[in-house]
Amino acid sequence: MVGLSTSDVHPTMGVNIFSAGVSACLADVITFPLDTAKVRLQIQGECQTSSAIRYKGVLGTISTLAKTEGLAKLYSGLPAGLQRQISSASLRIGLYDTVQEYFTDGKETPASLGSKILAGLTTGGVAVFIGQPTEVVKVRLQAQSHLHGLKPRYTGTYNAYRIIATTESFTTLWKGTSPNLLRNVIINCSELVTYDLMKETFVKNNILADDMLCHLVSALIAGFCATVLSSPADVVKTRFINSPQGYYSSVPNCAMTMLTKEGVPAFFKGFVPSFLRLASWNVIMFVCFEQLKRELMKSRRTVDGAT
Template structure:
């Protein structure tokens, strides 16, 4: 009697979570300079001093950062970024299918169940991974230029200083905004990717393989970037701000609006898309391939035993 084919064997939840975590770390390591450029462009405008460096465009920001602060500054906060992917991305992506099945009312999953799954996994991921987000943003934003003393010397130093000077709540600063951002990105990203892949395969435009995954990931990244940009900019500004600069998140948004105008909410949009779009491509392709290979290995072991 023949055993099931690879396509008949579904990956376990553990395989999905592990694959999502590894794929997210690979994607983060590759696209991190774009994320750093996005953060620097988003906080630009807070410091109005004449000596402040003005960043122009994605490439201009990256080259200016590398020239003035050294190439390694582009990877400032990477350890916290990888910790964020391990603690949150692995759950929000790895648990998506399982949550989708939980919310499904029949054999076929509806759009409502996809959105509900995205909301749930996105919320869980934020509460677990918020401290890593706070540390990552602050390390990316800090500069040693113009005699400024860095607030933190490294990742674990940042965790310690934030916890001791701002309390444990400081590590969860901006959780509400990040929760809103994560829900928007998670729902848009995962649901759009899911729907696009399904449509391309069902209509026989592309097979369920790398070209299909790349196309779906790019479209998902674009939709998620545009919808989440205003929340993302306010979140970055609020998380990076020292105690007392803004009285609340709405105050941060109103300060941006009155001082810099509506366009401030879309600062860093191009690097945000380049980063999220390329992050999606690397992550989803790695995720799908790793998940497939681990499932195939598990099937081989099961057949051997």
């Protein structure tokens, strides 16, 4: 996938995982306000009496949040977001090449589209089960508001983990796993496979060199494809995770309630911030990922040469 050029040494699994984790955390810090805006737009309409404020558009939502709840609110849930990237993104992206090689039986021939998709499905699924508690806490912290007499459910990240586990149940930390699993495997496949294919196409056809511009354009296209395909599952996941206990009887009930009360457009709420966030996240992550891998492998070759 996001490998080095043929003249470079293929990065090790450890280098891939470390590079993916660091790059994903950097991307999350920069794009987190867009993610918060996306969550607020996605839950809008869920409970009409919860707030008199109506959010309009990406910039409008960010501006309204900053004015009414303070700039810090845009980064509410960031610690859980970073924990998610370390526990989830580092694996789903960092293990992609290794799993892809497994499905090709270690052959030197280029991986088939089927192998790429299987690798994306596998690493995306594993990442969800490991990182789901961080997703639940992140979404709930982003969604809660102190306006209109509403008392925030949680005072911070670790307080949220504790309260959810003790007042609801420990398994609630994995609430919404099924829609998040669907969302994550869709994103992982569309994001990684599209990036992989676009980069490969650009380089093989001499449209772009295997450099930063190629990585940037490939990441933008991957971000758009991932947003379009994952939006319905993402909205259902956010609604279900944020809902009070018993509000929805199941994930299908959540989806049907949205459909009957708000119609099909409800499944694409927050699409613009989703795209802006995912596209910018992809660009930052993949560009940093590629560069960090190369620098780490250069350093390793230098050390090996010196010894």
